[in-house]
């Protein structure tokens with residue numbers, strides 16, 4: 001897709017510029033306090049792995065609230081040991097989600113920093129995936145990378161700051177959600193605490209897994225929205241011999257095909273995707289949401305009455321989303337003779353567009369990494385990451401994601417984590433938090 005290639009090039013250039021900037025600014029030494037922070041992270045490396053194992057061995061699939069709460073209790077104790085006040089944010093029972101762990105330190109020192117993690121995983125109780133399996137310098141298991149490894153990095157960074165006396169008087173809040181993988185409904189309620197915390201924060205750091213591109217660790221300052229649409233077309237049932245005639249019209253399937261083809265021909269642009277995932281058409285159709293299954297009945301000699309498509313829609317800025325939805329509605333409304341069609345949209349995760357403030361934050365993160373001898377951090381193309389919690393805070397604060405562990409196969413049977421990335425991530429995060437809380 002040519003538009004996509006152009007888009008990639010632009011982002012490649014942007015990250016190259018960032019790398020240059022970071023490289024020229026890389027010679028600053030770590031201060032004494034910063035050196036003590038790094039030493040404190042390194043000293044805890046074996047215990048950090050133990051904490052990870054303890055949290056991973058508790059199954060916490062999103063639909064296993066007891067498990068999510070148990071993992072929450074493990075991390076809650078760690079926050080309290082570091083002088084954070086903590087509470088458990090309950091969700092309404094009808095939401096059928098465990099709720100969130102919230103931790104806070106109140107002070108007046110430097111910028112206000114919000115830390116984001118999640119307690120749940122995609123691995124439900126009946127998962128066949130081995131909970132924890134050490135394989136040399138890697139570990140495989142349920143949610144090791146997504147994102148219990150990230151939670152551990154967050155806590156080890158805070159612990160190192162505490163050990164160096166650098167946590168005193170800082171204003172740091174953290175929320176570890178219990179439903180990141182299958183967000184509770186309604187979304188506004190499920191993320192209301194997070195949004196309130198974002199409104200009183202200067203920066204938000206999210207500890208989802210880090211990515212590597214061409215040997216460089218990458219973080220995200222932009223993520224695309226995630227939402228959906230349903231297209232429904234109706235035709236006049238009749239004998240197939242009359243199709244295309246003014247009386248009988250074109251039928252629902254031709255109308256649906258016209259619309260999908262027009263989307264493909266007219267809408268493609270950088271950072272935008274719209275994927276039709278399921279289509280059914282015929283004389284009559286059904287769809288069951290809980291199983292994502294559709295059926296269709298029809299005969300070749302009957303003009304189709306019903307057609308339905310369910311798709312997703314991902315965009316990078318609110319402006320892009322509104323503009324594209326308007327174009328889609330216009331295309332849908334230009335009906336073939338004898339047909340009608342409607343499209344409805346469902347908003348999920350809001351988009352997190354790239355901003356100058358975000359570029360500034362990733363430059364600080366990259367510099368912290370370089371100063372610690374861990375190399376520069378690049379900016380990940382938003383098309384290379386799915387949606388995540390940091391997007392809910394993006395309208396209110398400056399966010400960055402990907403501060404978590406390095407690994408592969410997130411959400412699959414082979415999800416794994418590079419053990420050394422915990423120490424690396426904790427050093428980088430601790431230095432970044434330290435520097436933000438001195439600004």
Ligand SMILES: [Zn+2]
Pocket residue numbers: 118146147180208
């Ligand atoms: Zn995650």
